[in-house]
Structure formats: structure tokens, C-alpha cells
Amino acid sequence: MDNYIVNTYRRLPVAFSKGDGCWLYDNSDNKYLDALSGIAVCGLGHSHPKFCRALCNQVNRLIHTSNLYQIDNQTILAEKLCNSSGMEGVFFCNSGAEANEAAIKTARLFGHNKGIKNPNIICTNKSFHGRTIATLTATGNPKIKNGFDPLPAGFKHVDYSDTNAIITAIDDETVAVMVEPVQGEGGVNIPATDYLQQIRDICSENEILMIVDEVQTGIGRTGKMFAFQNSDITPDIMTLAKGLGNGVPIGCCLVNNLATEILQPGTHGSTFGGNPLACRAGISVLEIIEEENILENVTKVSAYINKSLTNTFADVKEVVAIRNTGMMIGMEMSFACAEIVGIALNNGLLINVTADKVIRLLPPLIMTEAEAGILTEKLTKSIEQLIANKK
Ligand SMILES: Cc1ncc(COP(=O)(O)O)c(C=O)c1O
Numbered sequence: 001m002d003n004y005i006v007n008t009y010r011r012l013p014v015a016f017s018k019g020d021g022c023w024l025y026d027n028s029d030n031k032y033l034d035a036l037s038g039i040a041v042c043g044l045g046h047s048h049p050k051f052c053r054a055l056c057n058q059v060n061r062l063i064h065t066s067n068l069y070q071i072d073n074q075t076i077l078a079e080k081l082c083n084s085s086g087m088e089g090v091f092f093c094n095s096g097a098e099a100n101e102a103a104i105k106t107a108r109l110f111g112h113n114k115g116i117k118n119p120n121i122i123c124t125n126k127s128f129h130g131r132t133i134a135t136l137t138a139t140g141n142p143k144i145k146n147g148f149d150p151l152p153a154g155f156k157h158v159d160y161s162d163t164n165a166i167i168t169a170i171d172d173e174t175v176a177v178m179v180e181p182v183q184g185e186g187g188v189n190i191p192a193t194d195y196l197q198q199i200r201d202i203c204s205e206n207e208i209l210m211i212v213d214e215v216q217t218g219i220g221r222t223g224k225m226f227a228f229q230n231s232d233i234t235p236d237i238m239t240l241a242k243g244l245g246n247g248v249p250i251g252c253c254l255v256n257n258l259a260t261e262i263l264q265p266g267t268h269g270s271t272f273g274g275n276p277l278a279c280r281a282g283i284s285v286l287e288i289i290e291e292e293n294i295l296e297n298v299t300k301v302s303a304y305i306n307k308s309l310t311n312t313f314a315d316v317k318e319v320v321a322i323r324n325t326g327m328m329i330g331m332e333m334s335f336a337c338a339e340i341v342g343i344a345l346n347n348g349l350l351i352n353v354t355a356d357k358v359i360r361l362l363p364p365l366i367m368t369e370a371e372a373g374i375l376t377e378k379l380t381k382s383i384e385q386l387i388a389n390k391k
Pocket residue numbers: 095096097098100128129130131180184185213214215216217241242
């Protein structure tokens with residue numbers, strides 16, 4: 001079918017031609033409940049009327065000028081992001097990996113400014129930070145790195161949710177600790193409640209940067225605008241992408257405290273980063289989240305989904321654990337379960353599997369309780385079929 005496309009994805013045999021809220025329609029007009037949101041991207045669902053109007057207006061007016069000039073939409077979006085996060089500045093790019101590249105470059109430059117020749121960054125096992133050479137090196141998953149040696153030096157890995165390991169790993173050349181507030185690709189791994197607070201303390205004591213990768217958790221996914229706001233901290237660097245553009249490619253790296261003045265003219269850049277169209281998308285997403293009280297909806301509907309799944313699967317031995325924070329839900333099975341993605345597709349439900357055994361749900365943030373009811377029904381049926389197939 002895709003003779004001219006480089007074969008990097010194992011794609012499902014379905015193509016969608018339109019979307020409406022939490023629903024996608026294939027080329028034969030079959031309807032699917034989207035419980036994945038384009039992998040945590042379309043938080044406002046598909047074809048949100050106000051979002052679409054904002055984009056159409058912007059397309060008709062101006063799409064791109066370049067960072068050689070002032071960009072009003074960039075200024076507006078940066079101010080909104082800083083006001084809602086407590087950060088001090090924003091660098092705009094186009095994806096999560098690029099946002100993390102900016103974070104890594106900032107941390108290295110911060111180190112060099114202090115006279116550190118070979119700066120290192122402490123990352124975690126089972127993390128995911130992207131697929132560029134630096135971000136796959138930061139990623140704590142050998143499968144993502146295999147075949148891409150030689151990898152750059154300057155990254156150490158410790159177990160997630162283990163702050164003693166961070167303390168042990170810090171040396172004179174450590175410049176930053178980089179973590180996801182919840183590991184998404186790693187299996188929806190939720191750390192101890194004081195994990196971020198402890199990392200904040202460790203970083204402050206050692207005058208190193210705390211980098212939070214909120215590419216997946218940011219923009220309302222956990223019920224707060226940013227997942228770090230579930231703790232009483234502010235990081236030095238935060239990266240965003242996915243949900244910020246609701247499908248329009250945009251990423252950014254926000255800086256604070258010791259990280260604020262590090263990037264200077266000539267040190268970093270991006271042709272497309274923060275163009276008028278992408279920033280208009282970001283502005284519109286933030287406006288709609290506020291106007292429609294979407295964070296409250298996340299908390300309410302996520303509690304409904306969690307309760308329903310917990311009740312249904314309490315006595316099902318194949319379901320080892322259900323992990324949930326906002327609209328980020330992982331069901332760990334006792335066996336590798338990639339097969340369920342096709343089963344669910346046949347039942348009109350879009351989900352995925354990560355870390356081999358974890359069924360992952362990332363529903364649109366706008367999902368209603370009625371739709372969440374359909375979601376849990378379809379998922380329950382799919383898991384029953386999966387378990388029956390194994391017997
Ligand atoms: C936490 C995290 N960081 C970075 C990335 C990479 O983002 P992108 O695919 O936009 O480069 C992802 C993508 O899944 C992610 O989940």
C-alpha cells in the first residue's frame with residue numbers, strides 16, 4: 001500500500017477521513033472512539049469549532065515569517081505559558097524531541113559557563129525523550145538506542161522514582177537531572193508523590209538544573225495545566241509539545257532561575273519554530289482549556305474511568321495493575337498484549353500498548369462521562385476477547 005513511504009511504522013490497516021470531538025471516521029464512514037488522541041496530542045478532540053476557526057483565520061492572514069522578525073503570536077503565547085507555569089522564558093520549536101534538544105543544549109551551556117568541560121545529565125531508566133541522537137541517548141530504553149552508536153557522551157541513567165540513586169550519581173560535572181513527571185512511553189509509571197519535590201531539593205542544593213519533560217504530561221493531561229503542579233515546585237527547565245498545538249506541530253522549552261539567561265543569540269534556533277500559525281494554535285488551545293473548564297473535566301471523567309476499570313477488573317488476575325493520573329491511564333497485563341490494539345480497533349476503539357504489557361489510554365481531555373462509559377464498555381469487551389484468545 002505504502003510503497004513510497006519509508007517503513008518506520010507498523011501501521012494498522014485503517015485510514016481516517018474526518019473527526020468530530022472524541023470520534024474518528026474511516027474512509028467507509030465507520031465510527032471509532034478515539035481513546036488515544038493521536039498519542040496525547042488532540043486534547044480538544046477533533047474539529048473543535050473555535051480551534052478550527054482560529055486556525056482558518058490565521059491561515060488566511062499569515063502563516064510564516066521567520067525568527068528574523070518579531071512574531072506577535074509568539075509573544076502572546078510565551079506570556080500565557082509563563083503566566084500559567086511560573087517560568088520566565090520560552091524557546092519555540094516544532095516537536096518534543098526538539099524541545100528536549102533545546103533543554104539539553106541549555107544544560108550543557110550552563111555547565112560550560114561554569115567551567116565544566118564534560119557536563120553530564122542524569123536521566124532515568126524506562127524514560128522516553130525522543131528519537132534524535134541526543135534525545136535517544138537521554139532515553140532510558142535500549143530498544144530505542146540499538147544500532148545508533150556512537151552515541152554522545154554526557155548522559156547517566158538511574159532508576160525512576162529513586163532519589164538516592166540521583167544523589168549517588170551526581171558528580172562535579174553533573175549539570176542537570178531530567179525526568180518525566182509520569183513516564184508515558186515507559187508504561188504510565190507514576191512516581192512517589194514527593195519525587196519531584198525531592199529532585200527539586202537535590203538540584204537546588206547542588207546548583208544543577210531540574211529539567212521536567214512534560215511533552216506528554218503537559219497541557220492538562222494530568223488534570224493540572226502542567227504535571228509538575230501536582231507538586232509544590234517550579235523546575236528550571238520544562239519541555240512541552242504534543243497537546244500544545246492540538247495537532248499543529250509545535251514544541252517549546254521553557255526556562256527559569258539559573259537556566260533563564262543561558263541561550264543567547266547564535267546559540268540555538270529553528271526556521272519554523274514558533275511561527276504565527278503554530279503559535280495561534282497554542283494560544284487557542286490555552287484559551288479553550290480555560291473557557292471550557294477542561295481541567296475540571298479531566299479530573300471528573302478520569303475518576304469515573306478509573307473507578308469503572310478498577311471495579312470491572314478487580315478480580316481479573318490477568319490485569320496486574322491499573323495506573324491512572326488524569327487522562328493518562330495504564331493497565332498492566334500479566335502478558336505481552338500488543339494484539340489488543342487490533343481487537344479494540346475491530347470494536348471501534350482506538351488505544352495502544354506501551355512497554356509490551358501496558359494497555360494505554362490517552363483520551364481527549366474533553367471526553368464526556370457518557371463517552372467514557374462507551375470507552376470502558378468497549379475496552380472491557382476487548383480485554384475479555386484478548387484473555388479468551390490466550391486460553
Ligand atoms: C515524554 C516525551 N518526551 C519526548 C517525546 C518526543 O516527542 P516527539 O515525538 O514530538 O519528538 C515524547 C513522545 O512520545 C514523549 O512522550
